[in-house]
Amino acid sequence: xxxxxxxxxxxxxxxxxxxxxxxxxxxxxxxxxxxxxxxxxxxxxxxxxxxxxxxxxxxxxxxxxxxxxxxxxxxxxxxxxxxxxxxxxxxxxxxxxxxxxxxxxxxxxxxxxxxxxxxxxxxxxxxxxxxxxxxxxxxxxxxxxxxxxxxxxxxxxxxxxxxxxxxxxxxxxxxxxxxxxxxxxxxxxxxxxxxxxxxxxxxxxxxxxxxxxxxxxxxxxxxxxxxxxxxxxxxxxxxxxxxxxxxxxxxxxxxxxxxxx
Amino acid sequence: xxxxxxxxxxxxxxxxxxxxxxxxxxxxxxxxxxxxxxxxxxxxxxxxxxxxxxxxxxxxxxxxxxxxxxxxxxxxxxxxxxxxxxxxxxxxxxxxxxxxxxxxxxxxxxxxxxxxxxxxxxxxxxxxxxxxxxxxxxxxxxxxxxxxxxxxxxxxxxxxxxxxxxxxxxxxxxxxxxxxxxxxxxxxxxxxxxxxxxxxxxxxxxxxxxxxxxxxxxxxxxxxxxxxxxxxxxxxxxxxx
Numbered sequence: 096x097x098x099x100x101x102x103x104x105x106x107x108x109x110x111x112x113x114x115x116x117x118x119x120x121x122x123x124x125x126x127x128x129x130x131x132x133x134x135x136x137x138x139x140x141x142x143x144x145x146x147x148x149x150x151x152x153x154x155x156x157x158x159x160x161x162x163x164x165x166x167x168x169x170x171x172x173x174x175x176x177x178x179x180x181x182x183x184x185x186x187x188x189x190x191x192x193x194x195x196x197x198x199x200x201x202x203x204x205x206x207x208x209x210x211x212x213x214x215x216x217x218x219x220x221x222x223x224x225x226x227x228x229x230x231x232x233x234x235x236x237x238x239x240x241x242x243x244x245x246x247x248x249x250x251x252x253x254x255x256x257x258x259x260x261x262x263x264x265x266x267x268x269x270x271x272x273x274x275x276x277x278x279x280x281x282x283x284x285x286x287x288x289x290x291x292x293x294x295x296x297x298x299x300x301x302x303x304x305x306x307x308x309x310x311x312x313x314x315x316x317x318x319x320x321x322x323x324x325x326x327x328x329x330x331x332x333x334x335x336x337x338x339x340x341x342x343x344x345x346x347x348x349x350x351x352x353x354x355x356x
Numbered sequence: 357x358x359x360x361x362x363x364x365x366x367x368x369x370x371x372x373x374x375x376x377x378x379x380x381x382x383x384x385x386x387x388x389x390x391x392x393x394x395x396x397x398x399x400x401x402x403x404x405x406x407x408x409x410x411x412x413x414x415x416x417x418x419x420x421x422x423x424x425x426x427x428x429x430x431x432x433x434x435x436x437x438x439x440x441x442x443x444x445x446x447x448x449x450x451x452x453x454x455x456x457x458x459x460x461x462x463x464x465x466x467x468x469x470x471x472x473x474x475x476x477x478x479x480x481x482x483x484x485x486x487x488x489x490x491x492x493x494x495x496x497x498x499x500x501x502x503x504x505x506x507x508x509x510x511x512x513x514x515x516x517x518x519x520x521x522x523x524x525x526x527x528x529x530x531x532x533x534x535x536x537x538x539x540x541x542x543x544x545x546x547x548x549x550x551x552x553x554x555x556x557x558x559x560x561x562x563x564x565x566x567x568x569x570x571x572x573x574x575x576x577x578x579x580x581x582x583x584x585x586x587x588x589x590x591x592x593x594x595x596x597x
Contacts, residue, residue, distance in 0.1 A: 263426045
């Protein structure tokens, strides 16, 4: 091989290599992740929920409420399901709580008149009295996992989590069967078919958390049951690539810019 | 002869007026369907108001298109509240909306279904639903399961109208032998009668199965005979354990 043609070949190889690097760096976002674990609620009874991700602090005020399907037991004196906060917690997370913190978990007490696919919803809500309405928790970033601790009484029920995408479509994610004894960590990956980014800026199209739902199954007893939930957490990818003018795609900044119009 | 003709026209017109007073034109008369008991307690009940997010899903063959379903705020103005629900402040804010994007023309259908079958108390006589039509020749079918879990589909009507319209379908009464037909009665338990709604199927007209198609549903109701449920003793035990 002539020396000149070797130079041409190495130049061509170098160009191909550089083009390859340029292509990969342009699509580099696909592989860049910055996971953050956010505790959405510890169920200690506070209405204010605040979490910090990167330099931003998110603060929401909401309480938890219950709703149930048609055959929930209602008598003259009582109506089920009921909700309360109990001073108990998963030892695996908080240990014996030697510091004496005010730890609690949320409890659901349910009764149904008929067996079958009955359900109990646990959902966030805001407002006071008659103005109270359901509130969907906006979760920062792109969610990878939902994680919570559940106390089960070995009943053959199962748990679902509901999230809403940017199109307004609600997806129900099967979290798992709660037929176990005592506290157990339940973790579920958010499926990739739930879209969390879009073509139009801002690209991030985060999910909002709608509710938890507990389903009873037809062969299981439903006359009296208790379920407790604690330490609701998400693992979310908060990385957003920078580009010239990304400030103009930040919804909060855009609000500020257009506030006086 | 002429006088006779005029009298007969009057009589015919009077007959039409009378018929319209007794029931809405084109809708089945729940009072006359499957009367097999001496006493009936017909009542219109709400089966689903489409208020719960994520309860209704949709599906179609991915060869033919894709379908998206969610809730929207709104509702038909002509909807009359149920008498039993007046003053109870039961939320009725949303309707169910589906969007279908067809990939190509053809004989196809898509299904809207609740994630679990919805039971209706009592012996169901008619089922009604409010639907938005966009004047397509598509056909709406009701999917249901009888007491034995056997699947059935009933033709509700064509969607060739504009705006909201209430469509009603009659449930054919079960056969005398209690085994054949759409069976709704179990003589052991008077609180476990009836049907389960498993969804709606829209069979699309191939001439119009292209582009995007939108459909909205609201206020799924049933007229049902609650005599057996109502005559249940309040001190009777609950078989829920």
